[in-house]
Amino acid sequence: MQPDYRNFQPEELATDPSFRLWKLSNDEKESIFWEKWLSENPDKHELINKAAHLLNAVFNSFDTVSDEEVTTEIHRLSYSLGEKNAKTSRSVFLFRPEWYSVAASVLMIIGFGWWFINKNSPAEKTNSLYKEIISQIKEPLIQEVNNTDKPKLVALQDGSSVLLQPKSHISYPRSFTGSKREVFLYGEAFFEVAKNPDQPFFVYANGLVTKVLGTSFIISAFENEKDVKVVVKTGKVSVFALTDENLETQQADNKLGGMVLTPNQQIVFSPLNMRFTRSLIADPELLDLPIQKQSFNFKGTPIKEVFTALENSYGVKILFDAEIMKNCYLTASLSDEPLFEKIDLICRTINATHEQLDASIIISSKGCSYSPENQ
Amino acid sequence: MDKKQRILLENEILLDLWQQSKAGDSGAFCQLADKLYRTLFNYATSFTNDREYIKDAIQELMLHIWEKRQTINIQFVTIYFLKSLRNQILQEFRRNKHIYPYLDLDEIEEITDNHTIESEIEETEHYHESQRKVRNAINELPKRQKEAIFLKFYEGLENEQIADLMQVNRQSVANLLFKAITTLKSQIPLLSNWLLIIYMLIY
Numbered sequence: 001m002q003p004d005y006r007n008f009q010p011e012e013l014a015t016d017p018s019f020r021l022w023k024l025s026n027d028e029k030e031s032i033f034w035e036k037w038l039s040e041n042p043d044k045h046e047l048i049n050k051a052a053h054l055l056n057a058v059f060n061s062f063d064t065v066s067d068e069e070v071t072t073e074i075h076r077l078s079y080s081l082g083e084k085n086a087k088t089s090r091s092v093f094l095f096r097p098e099w100y101s102v103a104a105s106v107l108m109i110i111g112f113g114w115w116f117i118n119k120n121s122p123a124e125k126t127n128s129l130y131k132e133i134i135s136q137i138k139e140p141l142i143q144e145v146n147n148t149d150k151p152k153l154v155a156l157q158d159g160s161s162v163l164l165q166p167k168s169h170i171s172y173p174r175s176f177t178g179s180k181r182e183v184f185l186y187g188e189a190f191f192e193v194a195k196n197p198d199q200p201f202f203v204y205a206n207g208l209v210t211k212v213l214g215t216s217f218i219i220s221a222f223e224n225e226k227d228v229k230v231v232v233k234t235g236k237v238s239v240f241a242l243t244d245e246n247l248e249t250q251q252a253d254n255k256l257g258g259m260v261l262t263p264n265q266q267i268v269f270s271p272l273n274m275r276f277t278r279s280l281i282a283d284p285e286l287l288d289l290p291i292q293k294q295s296f297n298f299k300g301t302p303i304k305e306v307f308t309a310l311e312n313s314y315g316v317k318i319l320f321d322a323e324i325m326k327n328c329y330l331t332a333s334l335s336d337e338p339l340f341e342k343i344d345l346i347c348r349t350i351n352a353t354h355e356q357l358d359a360s361i362i363i364s365s366k367g368c369s370y371s372p373e374n375q
Numbered sequence: 376m377d378k379k380q381r382i383l384l385e386n387e388i389l390l391d392l393w394q395q396s397k398a399g400d401s402g403a404f405c406q407l408a409d410k411l412y413r414t415l416f417n418y419a420t421s422f423t424n425d426r427e428y429i430k431d432a433i434q435e436l437m438l439h440i441w442e443k444r445q446t447i448n449i450q451f452v453t454i455y456f457l458k459s460l461r462n463q464i465l466q467e468f469r470r471n472k473h474i475y476p477y478l479d480l481d482e483i484e485e486i487t488d489n490h491t492i493e494s495e496i497e498e499t500e501h502y503h504e505s506q507r508k509v510r511n512a513i514n515e516l517p518k519r520q521k522e523a524i525f526l527k528f529y530e531g532l533e534n535e536q537i538a539d540l541m542q543v544n545r546q547s548v549a550n551l552l553f554k555a556i557t558t559l560k561s562q563i564p565l566l567s568n569w570l571l572i573i574y575m576l577i578y
Contacts, residue, residue, distance in 0.1 A: 011528075011556050014528055015527060015528060015531055017531065020531055054528065054559075055528060056509075057509040057510075057512075057513065057559075058513065058524060058525070058528040058529050059529065060509060060510060061509060061510045061513035061514065062417040062420060062513075062525055062529050063413070063417060064416075064417065064420060064426075065412075065413060065416040065417065065426075069416075069430075070409065070412045070413060070416075073412060073430055073433065073434065074405055074408055074409045074412065076434060077405060077408055077434060077437050077438075078401065078402075078405045080434070080438055081401040081404065081405065081438075081441060082401070
């Protein structure tokens with residue numbers, strides 16, 4: 001039944017399940033067996049030692065990941081899965097396949113504030129690259145400046161929305177005609193990028209390029225005047241320094257190359273010396289903007305409250321007839337769609353229509369007849 | 376308990392978690408990932424020393440498996456994950472040869488002096504000094520031998536399973552292991568000395 005351990009080589013013993021249970025798991029039953037075996041075979045001490053040492057050596061040699069690292073990575077995974085679940089439940093609620101394609105998007109903030117002021121040589125170099133990129137865009141660029149003290153909503157032609165922070169400006173083409181969508185940012189902004197894998201989204205900011213293919217959440221924020229900081233909440237983006245070679249290789253394909261950022265990672269880029277520092281964000285809940293914390297989970301929520309939540313998060317005015325819509329309720333889980341997609345989804349659910357007028361969104365509805373229990 | 380039973384039992388626990396995951400329980404999936412993480416990470420060090428790359432690769436693998444969970448049927452959980460990770464990493468290496476030139480597997484076979492930088496403090500201590508030598512001996516093995524050693528002694532897999540994973544025949548696995556063990560054994564006079572000391576210290 002039991003193997004003839006006396007004839008074993010150390011390396012054979014090291015792979016024996018019973019021996020491994022004893023040495024690796026301190027299994028009680030096995031240690032009784034092996035201690036008895038050793039007392040019966042006192043000449044085989046060295047065999048046992050050698051096998052144990054081989055195991056030790058292999059584990060020493062390969063075990064290079066710390067408990068903290070494992071915990072962090074599992075936390076990161078569970079975070080990503082949470083986001084995925086939110087999407088799944090949303091899909092269930094929507095149950096219209098053609099909507100899946102518009103549902104996913106990217107949320108991002110890029111901060112930077114230094115580049116246009118400082119004319120040092122790395123910046124000069126980057127500057128000429130910017131000029132080159134801009135010259136390749138055929139559509140005229142629109143510049144939006146936010147001189148107010150509140151975030152300003154900017155709607156892009158592809159359905160993406162940008163919440164431009166005070167003292168920031170952004171340049172973008174009226175429509176995205178080429179193989180990529182490119183915008184130029186000075187200052188700080190919060191992006192919700194509509195998914196379109198065939199037309200990757202590029203944000204140029206202070207010598208840093210952030211490339212997005214879409215499917216999920218990214219957040220980046222800015223800490224001081226010199227560095228660019230990108231923080232990823234869920235999903236993936238790649239970032240790379242703005243150099244000739246990078247532009248060629250990164251723009252050529254639809255894959256995410258460069259330094260890939262995944263959930264709960266942040267990167268600080270220093271344009272002066274082109275250095276990247278990647279780290280994990282200590283507490284993902286501690287994000288700066290209200291929108292970053294917001295998850296829009298509604299369960300039989302009166303539509304008035306839904307609109308109030310959106311108004312507060314995006315700083316837009318939503319106009320609707322509260323009296324007519326007093327019986328409208330919403331059950332939905334929304335997260336990283338651009339604002340207009342959110343509005344669109346809500347309107348389809350409650351059978352309403354919407355239009356945009358200046359900084360306001362006007363909702364037209366004939367009212368709802370059903371009660372929240374039926375939803 | 377014989378070898379097969381033992382493996383089956385361990386696999387049963389993992390399979391249980393997998394079935395729960397398949398039913399949509401993301402908590403169970405995280406537990407499963409937690410149980411497998413160390414093994415997957417350490418296995419990946421057979422292919423690259425870039426720890427951040429490995430972490431990203433495992434995240435990607437996990438998310439991919441989670442998304443595809445309905446269509447995946449698993450018999451042996453650990454082997455399935457090891458195999459998937461291996462395929463993913465090697466595929467990416469082949470795609471991005473220019474980005475990871477040092478990871479080219481054929482080249483790696485020929486590199487034997489794998490430099491492991493150790494701190495001076497470690498050098499001064501006998502225990503760590505010896506440990507370093509063992510680690511170096513394993514690290515200096517050609518990558519495929521190192522991979523086989525990992526699967527055999529770290530994971531306790533059978534040659535047949537290793538052959539399946541590494542996509543070679545059983546004889547090749549036996550050859551890889553034989554070469555690796557011979558190399559390590561040539562260091563054993565050295566190893567067994569310190570190991571004996573450690574052994575006496577620990578037990």
